Amino acid sequence: MVYNNEPDLMSPTSVSPSVTISLVVIKADDGQAILSELNYGKVTASATNHTMSVDNPAGGQISQFSSWGPDPELRLAPAVGAPGGNIFSTFPLALGSYTSLSGTSMASPYVTGMVALILQARSKNISVEEVRQLILESAHPIPDRNNTELLSPLRQGSGMANIWDSLASQATVEPSQLSLNYTVISNTTSGPSSTKNKKSVAEAPGVAEAPGVSVRTLTLYNRSPSNFLTCTMTHLPASSVSSYAANGSFTAVPRLWPESVGAKVAPDTLPSAFIESLELPIRIAPGMKQNVSVRITAPVGLSAIDRWLYSGYLRFNMLWDDQAGTAQSLHVPYMGFLGDYTQLDVLSPPEEGFPFISMKGSDEALTPDNHITIDSSHRVSAHYRLEHPTRVLKVQLVDDANATQGFLPNGFLEYMGRNYQSARGRFSNSTLNGTLYADPDLTQSHEVKPGAYRIRIDALRPLRNPSDPEGYQIWHSSRFIIDSVSLAKNASASTQDDDEDSNDEV
Numbered sequence: 001m002v003y004n005n006e007p008d009l010m011s012p013t014s015v016s017p018s019v020t021i022s023l024v025v026i027k028a029d030d031g032q033a034i035l036s037e038l039n040y041g042k043v044t045a046s047a048t049n050h051t052m053s054v055d056n057p058a059g060g061q062i063s064q065f066s067s068w069g070p071d072p073e074l075r076l077a078p079a080v081g082a083p084g085g086n087i088f089s090t091f092p093l094a095l096g097s098y099t100s101l102s103g104t105s106m107a108s109p110y111v112t113g114m115v116a117l118i119l120q121a122r123s124k125n126i127s128v129e130e131v132r133q134l135i136l137e138s139a140h141p142i143p144d145r146n147n148t149e150l151l152s153p154l155r156q157g158s159g160m161a162n163i164w165d166s167l168a169s170q171a172t173v174e175p176s177q178l179s180l181n182y183t184v185i186s187n188t189t190s191g192p193s194s195t196k197n198k199k200s201v202a203e204a205p206g207v208a209e210a211p212g213v214s215v216r217t218l219t220l221y222n223r224s225p226s227n228f229l230t231c232t233m234t235h236l237p238a239s240s241v242s243s244y245a246a247n248g249s250f251t252a253v254p255r256l257w258p259e260s261v262g263a264k265v266a267p268d269t270l271p272s273a274f275i276e277s278l279e280l281p282i283r284i285a286p287g288m289k290q291n292v293s294v295r296i297t298a299p300v301g302l303s304a305i306d307r308w309l310y311s312g313y314l315r316f317n318m319l320w321d322d323q324a325g326t327a328q329s330l331h332v333p334y335m336g337f338l339g340d341y342t343q344l345d346v347l348s349p350p351e352e353g354f355p356f357i358s359m360k361g362s363d364e365a366l367t368p369d370n371h372i373t374i375d376s377s378h379r380v381s382a383h384y385r386l387e388h389p390t391r392v393l394k395v396q397l398v399d400d401a402n403a404t405q406g407f408l409p410n411g412f413l414e415y416m417g418r419n420y421q422s423a424r425g426r427f428s429n430s431t432l433n434g435t436l437y438a439d440p441d442l443t444q445s446h447e448v449k450p451g452a453y454r455i456r457i458d459a460l461r462p463l464r465n466p467s468d469p470e471g472y473q474i475w476h477s478s479r480f481i482i483d484s485v486s487l488a489k490n491a492s493a494s495t496q497d498d499d500e501d502s503n504d505e506v
Helices: 028-038 105-120 128-137 163-168
Strands: 087-090 099-100 173-174 176-181 213-222 229-238 240-244 250-257 272-275 282-284 289-297 309-320 327-338 356-358 371-373 378-382 390-398 404-417 426-432 435-437 445-447 451-459 472-476 480-483
Touching: 087 105, 105 128, 105 163, 128 163, 128 173, 128 327, 173 327, 176 213, 213 229, 213 282, 213 327, 229 272, 229 289, 229 435, 282 289, 378 451, 390 472, 404 451
Parallel strands: 176 327, 371 480
Antiparallel strands: 087 099, 173 213, 213 289, 229 282, 229 309, 240 250, 240 309, 272 289, 309 327, 356 378, 378 426, 390 404, 390 451, 404 426, 404 435, 435 445, 451 472, 451 480
């Protein structure tokens, strides 16, 4: 019998067929109650076939296992939240017909059902994009369970999906979500609560209209065929999120700003937004649309070196002039990165011990100008850890003039996710086995010649152009000297490449 240490319900599954004993999982408060009774003697529990419904303590909240966004190219993710934690639903007949499961296996069918209901309600006379708009914009943003601040869109997307409001909606907004890219801020302070010496000095071209400011045009559609729509906008700031602790180390559980409930913070550490250049409230005739410009100011009072992702919601308050006084609120989430995203390092910093080169099978770094022989049992491995995803990663052998001699096996990789980040995390390898490749497809092979070389790693920084040499973070290994190369006769390049340890543990 196992009780959870969190208030959430659990639905554990044994992955081993050798486990044949019964397993019972109970809620945290039930477990504490049994522990209290054990202080007075023996406790007996009996199992029955009786089924009952109980409230899920975490109902209406984001599951703890749910992933965070955004994607590596700063597109807002996830799109929306839906019921997916401990959902009792249908299951294959051979496996019992019904079961309780968690994850997208439950949330996705729920949203699919929403789509079917919307199509039915509109007699299929609706576009795919409008269905998406109705689901996203009618969702309800929720607060963090441990905070009064709204949970970041990077955790919940547009909010919790609400089928009733999606079906009843008479308005839509385009676009449904805003990804603001990045805001370049220069500051010399060390803490987010101070604004001294902080100054916005530049913006990425085409990203923002002024330092720290992004202006976006949204289109409001009044879908009612007979009633005027009156609209205002309310800005709802959400928590800013960083995957890095104050000391610069990666943290698996993102830290938030504001840090605590009710904390007094400087206004410039929170984002702000308002509609500009329009007489308010906005009036839209039946079946018509209206463009609005929204000015969003980044939290420039936060430290850019902390790599904050700021976010919030634009709530459009809708009121129609029908007899019932129909009203609805639609939400458009936004997010942006504080700092120059294009200058982020992809490779882990040297103080973490990566990258380095060694003889294959050894974790001892090669000393400079080490003389080596390449044969079936002596090979050079380049070890690296990715701190950030990269679109292009090149691992090449270069000579003393930094001229490339070719790609190593596993030496040209695209769309690489970051390695697991921890003190004893994982890393990747590429092994110099005597065979190099002249092309990124690794099809044109040739043998390495004796000489003095280095291994060079080129990792494309975020959002940079792969054809721009300035867009790469570049690392050079220490110099080593290959005295001779001995490849097995008639061995293909694939058999020479024994780089099965492309993901090793430190």
